Amino acid sequence: xxxxxxxxxxxxxxxxxxxxxxxxxxxxxxxxxxxxxxxxxxxxxxxxxxxxxxxxxxxxxxxxxxxxxxxxxxxxxxxxxxxxxxxxxxxxxxxxxxxxxxxxxxxxxxxxxxxxxxxxxxxxxxxxxxxxxxxxxxxxxxxxxxxxxxxxxxxxxxxxxxxxxxxxxxxxxxxxxxxxxxxxxxxxxxxxxxxxxxxxxxxxxxxxxxxxxxxxxxxxxxxxxxxxxxxxxxxxxxxxxxxxxxxxxxxxxxxxxxxxxxxxxxxxxxxxxxxxxxxxxxxxxxxxxxxxxxxxxxxxxxxxxxxxxxxxxxxxxxxxxxxxxxxxxxxxxxxxxxxxxx
Amino acid sequence: xxxxxxxxxxxxxxxxxxxxxxxxxxxxxxxxxxxxxxxxxxxxxxxxxxxxxxxxxxxxxxxxxxxxxxxxxxxxxxxxxxxxxxxxxxxxxxxxxxxxxxxxxxxxxxxxxxxxxxxxxxxxxxxxxxxxxxxxxxxxxxxxxxxxxxxxxxxxxxxxxxxxxxxxxxxxxxxxxxxxxxxxxxxxxxxxxxxxxxxxxxxxxxxxxxxxxxxxxxxxxxxxxxxxxxxxxxxxxxxxxxxxxxxxxxxxxxxxxxx
Numbered sequence: 001x002x003x004x005x006x007x008x009x010x011x012x013x014x015x016x017x018x019x020x021x022x023x024x025x026x027x028x029x030x031x032x033x034x035x036x037x038x039x040x041x042x043x044x045x046x047x048x049x050x051x052x053x054x055x056x057x058x059x060x061x062x063x064x065x066x067x068x069x070x071x072x073x074x075x076x077x078x079x080x081x082x083x084x085x086x087x088x089x090x091x092x093x094x095x096x097x098x099x100x101x102x103x104x105x106x107x108x109x110x111x112x113x114x115x116x117x118x119x120x121x122x123x124x125x126x127x128x129x130x131x132x133x134x135x136x137x138x139x140x141x142x143x144x145x146x147x148x149x150x151x152x153x154x155x156x157x158x159x160x161x162x163x164x165x166x167x168x169x170x171x172x173x174x175x176x177x178x179x180x181x182x183x184x185x186x187x188x189x190x191x192x193x194x195x196x197x198x199x200x201x202x203x204x205x206x207x208x209x210x211x212x213x214x215x216x217x218x219x220x221x222x223x224x225x226x227x228x229x230x231x232x233x234x235x236x237x238x239x240x241x242x243x244x245x246x247x248x249x250x251x252x253x254x255x256x257x258x259x260x261x262x263x264x265x266x267x268x269x270x271x272x273x274x275x276x277x278x279x280x281x282x283x284x285x286x287x288x289x290x291x292x293x294x295x296x297x298x299x300x301x302x303x304x305x306x307x308x309x310x311x312x313x314x315x316x317x318x319x320x321x322x323x324x325x326x327x328x329x330x331x332x333x334x335x336x337x338x339x340x341x342x
Numbered sequence: 343x344x345x346x347x348x349x350x351x352x353x354x355x356x357x358x359x360x361x362x363x364x365x366x367x368x369x370x371x372x373x374x375x376x377x378x379x380x381x382x383x384x385x386x387x388x389x390x391x392x393x394x395x396x397x398x399x400x401x402x403x404x405x406x407x408x409x410x411x412x413x414x415x416x417x418x419x420x421x422x423x424x425x426x427x428x429x430x431x432x433x434x435x436x437x438x439x440x441x442x443x444x445x446x447x448x449x450x451x452x453x454x455x456x457x458x459x460x461x462x463x464x465x466x467x468x469x470x471x472x473x474x475x476x477x478x479x480x481x482x483x484x485x486x487x488x489x490x491x492x493x494x495x496x497x498x499x500x501x502x503x504x505x506x507x508x509x510x511x512x513x514x515x516x517x518x519x520x521x522x523x524x525x526x527x528x529x530x531x532x533x534x535x536x537x538x539x540x541x542x543x544x545x546x547x548x549x550x551x552x553x554x555x556x557x558x559x560x561x562x563x564x565x566x567x568x569x570x571x572x573x574x575x576x577x578x579x580x581x582x583x584x585x586x587x588x589x590x591x592x593x594x595x596x597x598x599x600x601x
Contacts, residue, residue: 313594314386318576319468 038280062211072257078219
């Protein structure tokens with residue numbers, strides 16, 4: 001998995017940065033029942049008052065992602081749009097939006113809170129949306145016979161989000177996107193869909209364009225909160241089992257969810273069902289998970305029978321295997337033990 | 343030590359040709375009674391069972407039970423080097439790494455020799471119980487091949503119904519339907535064209551034509567083919583070979599295809 005490899009190289013500090021704070025802001029983009037059942041969904045904020053008052057107002061839109069590399073939890077795509085003239089002044093100068101990886105979890109959380117609170121300048125001028133791709137759907141798509149890879153899933157999520165915002169009547173003039181794969185090809189693809197919009201696809205767009213930075217904050221905070229939600233069922237179950245042993249309440253034992261995080265790999269090892277692996281929060285298509293489940297040291301080797309055309313019966317339904325010791329079949333049984341009875 | 347000499351290489355050529363599309367790798371189990379093979383296709387819907395009795399070989403010698411794990415694709419490649427009427431000798435040690443094939447031309451002194459590397463094949467062996475079938479139909483193998491081929495153009499499956507009136511092969515497809523009726527038929531001059539139906543109770547079963555067409559690749563082995571049917575039991579398609587040797591195919595019936 002070339003895509004995840006870059007994330008493997010994180011040092012401890014980055015892991016700290018990636019770990020969601022225990023008091024992460026539960027944004028309205030968190031739909032608990034969907035997350036717990038492993039469903040993917042989209043969330044759209046209402047159109048902000050400044051734009052709603054004058055739908056012809058020219059807007060700029062940024063898209064970014066969070067949670068591409070982790071083995072646990074969903075991947076979140078987020079977009080944010082606002083009137084073009086406010087991009088620099090409101091986002092960069094007033095609120096110091098920056099790449100979500102540079103901002104501390106606390107700052108990200110409070111920025112998101114402002115964005116979602118009525119009567120703030122951010123709420124009045126910025127609209128946003130998120131698409132949450134659940135770990136279950138990501139791995140199901142990646143492991144399907146005709147593979148639907150992560151990049152394609154990511155692109156489709158992005159395109160679907162933008163389409164929906166345009167359908168609401170927002171007059172988007174410029175789009176900035178952090179790249180997926182090669183910027184040129186991605187940009188061409190998008191320009192073919194929206195020929196009249198000025199589209200910029202760039203590497204590290206989240207540190208170059210304030211609107212992408214703001215989108216990355218939406219994505220990151222949603223991802224963090226969603227990961228917390230994924231953990232809830234495990235938290236209650238461990239508490240019931242052994243109330244004393246749980247380390248500091250609220251602590252998430254599985255850490256950041258990145259394969260390189262020792263807490264994540266330890267948790268995966270300790271909580272693996274030998275047959276079914278983990279719950280819907282885990283990306284089974286990640287090599288970390290695959291190797292644990294199917295690797296050489298797997299506890300149980302499960303052979304999932306190949307599916308047939310549905311109405312067929314098999315030979316093994318009629319004829320039984322000749323179970324017996326092969327050597328016995330060749331040479332026959334020993335009789336000495338029975339002899340001793342006499 | 344195994345040494346088995348076939349008068350005609352064509353026998354093994356035809357057998358391998360008939361089964362190589364169903365089974366990729368399989369064990370040839372050799373013991374003093376002959377050489378046997380049993381294997382299922384990947385989806386476990388069909389089973390091949392071959393028995394070449396020691397009488398089919400001249401001479402036949404097998405001191406110890408050995409299993410020769412052979413890739414049928416490799417075997418096909420080597421058998422292509424044999425002429426149909428070459429004599430073929432199979433040889434193997436008691437704990438063999440390779441099986442040795444010698445082809446001797448009948449009309450010249452040409453001798454060719456090939457070794458095929460063996461493989462370890464872990465194969466599930468199924469016990470096939472002796473079954474009293476409700477209906478046994480013998481018909482020319484070319485006729486059966488034609489029926490399967492013609493109907494496979496219309497549908498994926500065929501129902502075989504055997505009753506007092508005879509046997510009916512029936513299929514329903516997107517473009518239409520087709521059916522072929524056969525009655526008992528005796529041809530004194532050409533007994534290979536006989537159709538014999540031996541029935542104790544009526545049966546009706548549905549099978550995948552894809553597999554039947556595949557089985558029919560064995561038509562060249564025998565002028566007649568025997569179909570044995572009982573309700574809720576796999577179909578047996580048997581091609582008889584010399585000296586009670588046989589090539590049998592079993593096919594699981596389809597269910598829920600009636601309505």
